[in-house]
Amino acid sequence: MQPLLIELGTDELPVKALPGLAQALFDGVLDGLARRGIAVERGDAKPLYTPRRLAVRLPGVATEQPEQRSEVPGPYLNVALDADGQPTRALLGFAQKAGVEWTALARTTDHKGERFVHRALRPGAPTATLLPEILREAIAAMPIPKPMRWGAHEHAFARPVHWLVMLLGDAVVEGEVLGRRSDRMSRGHRFLHDKPVWIGAPDDYVEALRAARVLADPDERRARIVAEVEAAARDAGGRARIAPDTLEQVNCLTEWPSAVRCAFEPEFLAVPQEALIATMEANQKFFPVLDAQGRLTAHFVGIANLESREVAEVRKGYERVIRPRFADAKFFFVEDLKQGLAAMNAGLAGVTYQARLGTVADKVARVALLAETIARAVGADPVLARRAAGLSKADLQSRLVGEFPELQGVAGRYYAMADASLADLAHEPRAAVAAALDEAYMPRYAGDAIAPSPLGRVLAIAERLDTLAGGFAAGLKPTGNKDPFALRRNALGLARTLLEGSLELDTGEALLQAAHLVHADIKAATAATPASREALRHELRQADYAPETRASADELYDFILDRLRGYYAEQGVPPQRFEAVAALRPASLLDFDRRLQAIGEFARLPEAEALAAANKRIRNILRKSEDTIPAQVDPALLSEPAERALAAAVDAAIAETDPLLAARDYVAALARLAQLRPQVDAFFDQVMVNVEAARVRGNRLALLARLADRLGSVAAIEHLSV
Known part of the structure; x- marks a missing residue:
């Protein structure tokens, strides 16, 4: 086993696609090794990437494939041998193609009978000879919707490729991919270390690049950004707002991040802070600084992709680019306040919502x-x-929302607090x-x-x-x-x-x-x-x-x-419980939720499964019956002890669960209904429903209908029956 390093050096890769591209390359290389039977010690390996590189580093990879066994089926015996047991032309042709005498072929049996087979064992190929093809396959499988071409060749990738590092142990893996010959020379930071970087072995990779002012590990880079932003915000007397999306994009824009504390004119704080924050995060990838109450302060933190000796100039640049957007937001906000919500509302009559909906x-x-x-x-x-x-x-007609669509509703809140139409x-x-x-x-x-x-x-x-x-x-x-x-x-x-x-x-x-x-x-x-x-x-x-x-x-x-x-x-929540409640289509979704929670409690009772199966059986009996089922149970027609006991138990259960259902105490109602199990079991053990006497049969069906109606009063519990 030897450590493996593959690095593709490129122009700056698309920010939002970068993590996915790195993961796809990592997965593709692992898949290519696995398909060739090459053992891998993955450990805690993960994709490594910066805006200018994608890398795969694995702690251990076998230096060669295991022995490769092959088995090629040949003709069946009835075709391979003639009546005298001599080889036919079909068998001789198969042996010649395999490169052996026909007598060296083995035999095997499948569902059609006995046949000849050629089995071979050959040494595995060195991993180094297979790696270029593995890398080409991994690149071809990467999700690149619009590949770029460069130079006078047909190679295509997300961005032009400038260098390729392939090392297995301390040796360079010879090969060419995307028009680049592999070697051990990476590249440092574009501005802080613009020269080749010697990679002696895969284990040296991260440290060698760190010395060249490149943090190849995205987790290390992200942690540095957070630490620097938080420190700069503390220096400004506040705390940083670090939105996950902004953090991820900054992480994919930098190789050696460095925080720059900046400020803007306090007069801009009169503008809704959501507009200012949207500008900082979405347009400039800056981190706003908030006070202890979560209000925006007149500070923000930018992340430079270098440690500048002229930090003041970098700060001026960041403050300069943000000022026009802030000025626009302030102008829109002031003009909207002059217009007022009533005027904005009037303009909605001329805006089509949808062709048919007005x-x-x-x-x-x-x-x-x-x-x-x-x-x-x-x-x-x-x-x-x-x-x-x-x-x-109304705020859809405002200038502020026209510039910042994500502020719909937010802008309306500010305008309503200042609007004269709500003065009463x-x-x-x-x-x-x-x-x-x-x-x-x-x-x-x-x-x-x-x-x-x-x-x-x-x-x-x-x-x-x-x-x-x-x-x-x-x-x-x-x-x-x-x-x-x-x-x-x-x-x-x-x-x-x-x-x-x-x-x-x-x-x-x-x-x-x-x-x-x-x-x-x-x-x-x-x-x-x-x-x-x-x-x-x-x-x-x-x-x-x-x-x-x-x-x-x-x-x-x-x-x-x-x-x-x-x-x-x-x-x-198991799907059968959801369907049990959905079958009743409760009018209120809150009531739906109460029933769902109750059916969960019921399902834990030992009687639940038997009662669910019984209710399913009852529903089937009632559905298949062609009789007109009486609306009421006639006590005089209850002849068997088990049906009299069930009728009495159902009457008692209905009387006791009526107030519980009215109070929507579904847990208690189902717990009471669970007590019917002994009478239900006895009824089905001792009573025949479909007897010849029509009136008796109808009365028993009426009893079952009454039972099923109450068992299904909270949920269609038959759905719980497997």
């Missing part, structure tokens, strides 16, 4: 109606909910309305929290209800990987807000109202004039729910359940 103003009107209804249902202020919903999209509200309700404009977009991404305030949750629900209903009505249902309106994300966001916010809302009724409003707007859009369109819209909204509206709401409910399957699966 303008953004139409969407806002629908969301406002939904928000008012939802607020009443969940105990929020319906007046404030409608008012907040009416302003929820005291500070607390105004702050609630302003916060709701921002929180309506939560959760913004996977793992984000739901809206923290009651009003924010109402708006988040109303917004997603309209988006889902509108998307389905407009024919924008997700297909495959396509989801232009992010309906999957909206469905999960809606469900999470209801569940994690503990909001008791009739989801089915809310979906009905949302679909009703959307269908009314779509139909009203066919009217000839604005006045007639508004009149028709009003008339349609007052009408009863149409069949297509109910069908759409049912489809939306199923769509939300599909998202919940994944949500609960991530929490470890």
Whole structure:
């Protein structure tokens, strides 16, 4: 075993693709070695990379393949030998091709009979002779959507390749890949050590590059960035905001990172800090500095790809590039404040939301109606909910959001706190309305929290209800990987807000109202004039729910359940438990969650499996029966002791579980129903259901129907039966 080093030196590689390219090369080399049977001691090896290089370093690789055994099947005996046992032309041809006498061939037997076979054993090839081809295969398999070509050859890679290091032990592996002959000469930092770097052996690689001002280990480089940024932020009297995405991109931009503490004019702090932070992180890859309360200070930290002797000049450069963007943000913010939310809102009538769904103003009107209804249902202020919903999209017309689209909602919060149209509200309700404009977009991404305030949750629900209903009505249902309106994300966001916010809302009724409003707007859009369109819209909204509206709401409910399957699966809920509750289609998702938790408790009881199997059997009996099952059980027709005992036990269980179900104490209800197991087992052991006497048979079916109805009152427990 000898250590292995492969390094591809290139022009600066794409920042966001760099970790994936490094991992793909690492995996490809390991796969190529494994397919050739070459033993590897991987240890804690990992991909090494910088903006200018991809490297694979393995602690131990066998210097040659093991012996290579081969077995080539030949003709069957009935074809290979004639009647006298002599070789036919088929056998002689096979032996000649194998390079041996036919008498040296072995025999084997398979399902068709006995046949000749040529077995051979040859020495394994030296690993060094196989490595160039292994590397070429690994490169060919790398995910490079747009390979570049350079020079007067046909080689292609993510970026032009300038050097290649291949070492097995302390020896250079001879070979050519991508037009580069291998040697042991790497390269140092482009500015701090612009000269070749001798690599004596793979184990020397990281240290040799470190001496040449290159940190080849991305984990070491990342740790240095964090340490330097945090130290610089402390020097500025604050703490650094280190966003994971910004950190990763800076890590892929530098080989020898060095922090530079910078500052900007405090007057820019009058601008929403989210805009300034977005500029620093997204555009310049700088790290903002916050105070103890999480507020932005007039400092930030830049990361240079060198240790400069003129740090002051580097600082001036960083401060200079950020100033114009800050000045633009300040100008947009001031101008937006002059305009006001009311003027912004008026402009929404001229902005198309979706061809069939009308303008953004139409969407806002629908969301406002939904928000008012939802607020009443969940105990929020319906007046404030409608008012907040009416302003929820105004900031889309702002200059600030035009420049920073990611600030939707955030900008609205700032404008609402300063807007004259909300002057009639005291500070607390105004702050609630302003916060709701921002929180309506939560959760913004996977793992984000739901809206923290009651009003924010109402708006988040109303917004997603309209988006889902509108998307389905407009024919924008997700297909495959396509989801232009992010309906999957909206469905999960809606469900999470209801569940994690503990909001008791009739989801089915809310979906009905949302679909009703959307269908009314779509139909009203066919009217000839604005006045007639508004009149028709009003008339349609007052009408009863149409069949297509109910069908759409049912489809939306199923769509939300599909998202919940994944949500609960991530929490470890078995799929059969989810399906047991989903079969009942509870109106409230919070009630759905309570039932799901209860069925989990029930599944742990020793009686659960037997009762689930019994309920499955009962459902099958009832489904197959062609009799008209009586609505009530006639005690006079109960003749067998086991059926009388079951009827009495069911009566008692129903009487005791009625108040539990009314109180939604599903755990206690299922625990009480589990006590029916002895009577159920005895009934099926001692009583025949499908007897000849029609009235007796019908009465027993009625008893089973009553039992099944109560056993399935919390969930369709038959789904728990394997």
